[in-house]
Amino acid sequence: MELTLWTYEGPPHVGAMRIASSMKDIHYVLHAPQGDTYADLLFTMIERRGQRPPVTYTTFQARDLGGDTAELVKKNIKEAVERFKPKTLLVGESCTAELIQDQPGALAKGMGFNMPIVNLELPAYSKKENWGASETFYQLTRTLLREKVSSSEKISPLRWKELGRRPKVNILGPSLLGFRCRDDVIEIQRILSEQGIDTNVVAPFGASPDDIERLIDAEINICLYPEIAEASCEWLKRNFGMEYTNTIPIGIKNTIEFINEVHNKLDLPLTNKEELEHKSKLPWYSKSVDSNYLTGKRVFIFGDGTHAIAAAKIAKEELGFEVVGLGTYSREMARQVRATAKDLNVEALITNNYLEVEDAMKKAAPELVLGTQMERHSAKRLGIPCSVISTPMHVQDVPARYSPQMGWEGANVIFDDWVHPLMMGLEEHLIDMFKHDFEFVDGHQSHLGHTATQTKDFLKSDEKKEKNSKEGIIWTESGRAELTKVPFFVRGKVKTNTERYAISRGIPEISDETLYDAKAYFS
Amino acid sequence: MSKVEFNKETGPREVFCGLTSIVWLHRRMPDAFFLVVGSRTCAHLIQSAAGVMIFAEPRFGTAILEEKDLAGLADAHEELDRVVNDLIARRPEIRTLFLVGSCPSEVIKLDLATVAEKLNKRFLGQVRFVNYSGSGIETTFTQGEDGALKALIPLMESSNEEKLLLVGTLANNVEDRFKKIFRNLGISNIESFPPRQSTELPKIGKNTKVLLTQPYLSDTVRDLKHRGCEIISAPFPLGIEGSTKWFLAAAKAFNINELKVHEIISPLINRAKLALESHKEILKGKRLFLLPESQLEISLARFLHNECEMDLIEVGTPYLNRDLMKEEINLLPDNTKIVEGQHVEKQLDRVRESNPDLVVCGMGLANPLEAEGISTKWSIEMVFSPIHGIDQAADLAGLFSKPLRRNQILTTKTLVTH
Numbered sequence: 001m002e003l004t005l006w007t008y009e010g011p012p013h014v015g016a017m018r019i020a021s022s023m024k025d026i027h028y029v030l031h032a033p034q035g036d037t038y039a040d041l042l043f044t045m046i047e048r049r050g051q052r053p054p055v056t057y058t059t060f061q062a063r064d065l066g067g068d069t070a071e072l073v074k075k076n077i078k079e080a081v082e083r084f085k086p087k088t089l090l091v092g093e094s095c096t097a098e099l100i101q102d103q104p105g106a107l108a109k110g111m112g113f114n115m116p117i118v119n120l121e122l123p124a125y126s127k128k129e130n131w132g133a134s135e136t137f138y139q140l141t142r143t144l145l146r147e148k149v150s151s152s153e154k155i156s157p158l159r160w161k162e163l164g165r166r167p168k169v170n171i172l173g174p175s176l177l178g179f180r181c182r183d184d185v186i187e188i189q190r191i192l193s194e195q196g197i198d199t200n201v202v203a204p205f206g207a208s209p210d211d212i213e214r215l216i217d218a219e220i221n222i223c224l225y226p227e228i229a230e231a232s233c234e235w236l237k238r239n240f241g242m243e244y245t246n247t248i249p250i251g252i253k254n255t256i257e258f259i260n261e262v263h264n265k266l267d268l269p270l271t272n273k274e275e276l277e278h279k280s281k282l283p284w285y286s287k288s289v290d291s292n293y294l295t296g297k298r299v300f301i302f303g304d305g306t307h308a309i310a311a312a313k314i315a316k317e318e319l320g321f322e323v324v325g326l327g328t329y330s331r332e333m334a335r336q337v338r339a340t341a342k343d344l345n346v347e348a349l350i351t352n353n354y355l356e357v358e359d360a361m362k363k364a365a366p367e368l369v370l371g372t373q374m375e376r377h378s379a380k381r382l383g384i385p386c387s388v389i390s391t392p393m394h395v396q397d398v399p400a401r402y403s404p405q406m407g408w409e410g411a412n413v414i415f416d417d418w419v420h421p422l423m424m425g426l427e428e429h430l431i432d433m434f435k436h437d438f439e440f441v442d443g444h445q446s447h448l449g450h451t452a453t454q455t456k457d458f459l460k461s462d463e464k465k466e467k468n469s470k471e472g473i474i475w476t477e478s479g480r481a482e483l484t485k486v487p488f489f490v491r492g493k494v495k496t497n498t499e500r501y502a503i504s505r506g507i508p509e510i511s512d513e514t515l516y517d518a519k520a521y522f523s
Numbered sequence: 524m525s526k527v528e529f530n531k532e533t534g535p536r537e538v539f540c541g542l543t544s545i546v547w548l549h550r551r552m553p554d555a556f557f558l559v560v561g562s563r564t565c566a567h568l569i570q571s572a573a574g575v576m577i578f579a580e581p582r583f584g585t586a587i588l589e590e591k592d593l594a595g596l597a598d599a600h601e602e603l604d605r606v607v608n609d610l611i612a613r614r615p616e617i618r619t620l621f622l623v624g625s626c627p628s629e630v631i632k633l634d635l636a637t638v639a640e641k642l643n644k645r646f647l648g649q650v651r652f653v654n655y656s657g658s659g660i661e662t663t664f665t666q667g668e669d670g671a672l673k674a675l676i677p678l679m680e681s682s683n684e685e686k687l688l689l690v691g692t693l694a695n696n697v698e699d700r701f702k703k704i705f706r707n708l709g710i711s712n713i714e715s716f717p718p719r720q721s722t723e724l725p726k727i728g729k730n731t732k733v734l735l736t737q738p739y740l741s742d743t744v745r746d747l748k749h750r751g752c753e754i755i756s757a758p759f760p761l762g763i764e765g766s767t768k769w770f771l772a773a774a775k776a777f778n779i780n781e782l783k784v785h786e787i788i789s790p791l792i793n794r795a796k797l798a799l800e801s802h803k804e805i806l807k808g809k810r811l812f813l814l815p816e817s818q819l820e821i822s823l824a825r826f827l828h829n830e831c832e833m834d835l836i837e838v839g840t841p842y843l844n845r846d847l848m849k850e851e852i853n854l855l856p857d858n859t860k861i862v863e864g865q866h867v868e869k870q871l872d873r874v875r876e877s878n879p880d881l882v883v884c885g886m887g888l889a890n891p892l893e894a895e896g897i898s899t900k901w902s903i904e905m906v907f908s909p910i911h912g913i914d915q916a917a918d919l920a921g922l923f924s925k926p927l928r929r930n931q932i933l934t935t936k937t938l939v940t941h
Contacts, residue, residue, distance in 0.1 A: 001586045001587060001588060001589060001592055001599070001602035001603060001605070001606050002586070002587045002589065002606075003584055003585075003586055003587075003606045003609060003610060004563075004566045004584060004585045004586075004587055005580065005581055005583075005584040005585075006570060006581075007563065007566045007567060007570060009563075010563065010564070010567040010571075011562065011563040011564040011567060013564075014564075014567065033540070033626045033658070033659040033660045034536040034538055034540060034659045034660075034663065035538075035539060035540025035541075035542065035543075035568060035626065035658070035659025036540075036564060036568075036659065037536060037537050037538065037539075037885075037887060038539060038540075038543075038568045038571060038572050038887070039567075039571075040537065040887030040888075041571065041572065041885075041886040041887045042571055044886065044887055044888070044889065044890040044891055045886050045887075045889075045890065046571075048890060049890060049891070050890055050891055050893070050894025050895075051891055051894065052887065052888065052891045056535055056868075057535050057536070058535065059534070059535045059536045060660065061660050061661070062629065062658075062660040062661045064660075065630070065660070076535065079534075079868070083868060094564055095562035095563070095564050095626070095627050096562070096564075096626035096627050096630055096659075096660065099593070099627060099630045099631060100630060123590075124562060124563065124564070125562070125588060125589050125590045125592075125593060126589065126590050128563065
């Protein structure tokens with residue numbers, strides 16, 4: 001049993017709903033009690049969708065358990081097929097139905113329908129949402145393409161040359177409730193098209209079962225969100241020889257690397273790298289004088305695997321930050337996240353306990369947090385600016401404006417989204433120069449005013465705790481007096497740094513001198 | 524009884540389960556914690572439906588069952604013990620811990636009553652444990668509160684003192700208003716259930732006169748009757764009419780002259796009528812379709828028809844207790860169509876056919892209906908907003924006039940720009 005107050009992922013059948021709702025002409029019959037219909041509002045409220053998810057719940061009740069729930073399942077399947085006339089039917093169960101073992105998928109297959117039926121077995125007590133989405137997409141692809149496996153020759157990435165047309169690729173993985181997927185697809189399609197590459201199918205987002213059957217008309221697959229598409233890409237490679245890409249085009253370097261990877265696979269001539277770099281403002285904005293202050297800013301990163309890894313790379317290589325923490329809740333991506341963390345000399349945090357993340361964040365004392373909505377919440381409590389880079393989805397993460405994370409425009413969006421929560425460069429320089437001005441004594445506020453007040457409270461409560469703690473560092477009167485002279489907006493950082501310094505040196509009492517020693521040490 | 528048409532419907536539903544009521548119960552009793560014993564779905568449900576993000580550290584959580592817990596029930600009990608220990612160490616301020624059963628825990632017959640009993644012995648004098656089920660195979664949305672309150676009744680001490688007991692969770696300001704009015708009427712000993720602190724349960728007995736504030740408390744009412752309480756039969760205090768009749772019924776039970784009631788509440792009524800006018804202008808003649816969710820639908824339909832002059836197309840309710848709703852049903856207009864239960868697809872077909880001006884529904888259906896050009900009002904707002912009492916009548920009407928007013932604003936001719 002696991003105690004949870006907040007969770008990063010839903011159950012696996014919600015993952016299946018994400019696939020079904022992303023597609024056309026598909027219906028999902030979900031053997032589930034009435035309460036499970038809450039999941040609809042993820043799509044209608046959070047995504048603001050104007051349609052209900054294509055899901056029929058069997059709504060079994062306690063009194064049905066004594067009778068024949070299997071009959072209830074069949075009745076609902078029959079009604080759903082008659083009403084919605086789907087081209088493909090998904091049948092599965094939620095956690096409660098799994099326990100009563102009606103095997104709805106097998107029941108559906110025995111009903112004599114003239115359409116592909118995908119039997120979803122998603123173990124609700126050991127797996128989670130992303131796994132459920134991946135498995136559903138994989139089973140769907142497998143079911144719809146199974147018959148073509150034996151007749152098909154292996155697909156060469158160079159086939160387009162023989163056929164005398166532009167190369168065609170599939171974009172796999174984008175789905176509803178995925179972070180900014182809608183806009184990423186537009187951006188990536190635009191980039192590919194500029195390179196003379198056509199998009200054959202985007203799936204599951206916007207695809208129909210017919211489109212899935214057409215996947216093999218393309219030369220290669222773009223695995224855009226490995227959490228969802230990697231299993232399918234791997235199956236297509238095994239059975240049809242279709243190659244797929246590994247690079248996720250988030251950030252300038254990754255986008256260029258992605259374009260190169262696609263070009264190499266398709267044997268297209270490479271585009272000039274410098275020309276590509278000019279397609280986004282990020283490199284210049286990052287180089288401009290105003291961004292000088294970003295140098296070495298300490299950043300803590302936590303999110304799904306794909307976005308966390310990409311964020312770490314952008315932070316370090318494109319914005320010049322220091323990554324002081326990196327983690328993910330996607331256990332499926334733990335290996336890759338660990339590898340990235342190792343490169344950055346930090347220890348990867350693999351957990352789905354948000355309290356552990358908050359603790360790690362506190363210890364790392366970052367100046368910026370890049371996380372999920374939960375880290376935004378924790379960061380607010382700690383008085384640290386934060387930008388959201390990953391699911392779980394919140395209504396705020398489905399903005400009205402075009403705001404991809406991938407490609408050139410994605411890099412622009414990322415620059416703005418990550419840098420705006422901080423003070424701007426000129427602003428920070430000026431405040432530093434005028435820090436003794438009366439404007440900046442306690443109580444006066446900058447535009448980060450509310451945050452600063454919270455930091456003060458945070459410091460106060462911390463002081464109390466420390467006095468009572470065993471290993472307690474004591475601030476002497478002179479140390480405390482000097483600390484209050486530090487402008488409030490950097491006081492938290494100075495305090496933490498000084499304490500870190502004192503602990504590492506075994507200094508039990510912090511005086512004004514210790515504070516200056518620490519300042520010298522860290523500068 | 525008026526010529527009300529009763530219908531029953533079965534099929535796929537689109538309603539919340541009883542777990543959702545934790546969201547207002549935990550605010551009512553800040554010294555209580557609600558631990559759902561369930562699946563990842565349950566955790567995801569309360570997080571998604573309740574927007575846990577707005578709480579720094581919520582007073583509810585889920586003990587998520589894992590495969591190893593399903594393998595052997597004895598282990599599940601041990602595991603639950605461990606989780607509870609952790610929780611209490613982390614939250615020493617908890618005084619009452621509700622172990623809330625869910626669909627999976629009910630299906631595997633996890634005996635939370637026995638677990639609660641054992642924990643009660645171990646944490647004697649520190650934390651009290653009670654259990655109830657909020658499972659979706661047994662309860663809908665507001666019925667969770669019924670389960671939670673019923674579970675507290677055995678802990679209530681007996682007393683033969685004469686008192687008025689208001690039963691059902693109310694917003695604090697509404698409750699204060701009600702108490703003030705009752706005191707003005709001459710009823711001085713008034714208590715509430717649930718109380719504002721879980722440890723301050725009212726004492727009950729044969730001189731306890733129960734006045735319900737919410738219509739979804741069937742089981743609670745039955746158990747209060749068994750403890751000797753007298754149940755005052757009345758409509759529910761929504762709108763001027765319902766609230767007036769509710770006050771009158773209480774007064775009658777305490778032998779207070781009807782004239783005195785009128786004397787005290789008529790200024791309130793006059794004020795409320797005035798406030799209602801602007802909403803009535805918008806609502807009058809508009810056609811209303813209520814889908815089942817909160818069990819407040821019948822009372823809302825009565826208010827919106829009788830006081831706001833809306834036309835009722837269909838009144839859905841997830842569950843109908845004809846006994847508790849008797850007074851309400853009597854006030855409905857002739858030929859009102861009440862539908863108990865739901866077949867969501869067929870009901871939505873009827874919504875489209877009847878082309879209503881406003882639909883009251885759950886959050887899963889609201890945007891899809893809006894996208895079809897049908898204005899909606901979420902049921903969930905009714906259980907979170909202070910809507911009870913004469914003073915709130917206009918606010919209650921406002922919840923329904925707002926979507927219509929908004930549509931008017933958005934579809935009016937654009938300003939001339941040069």
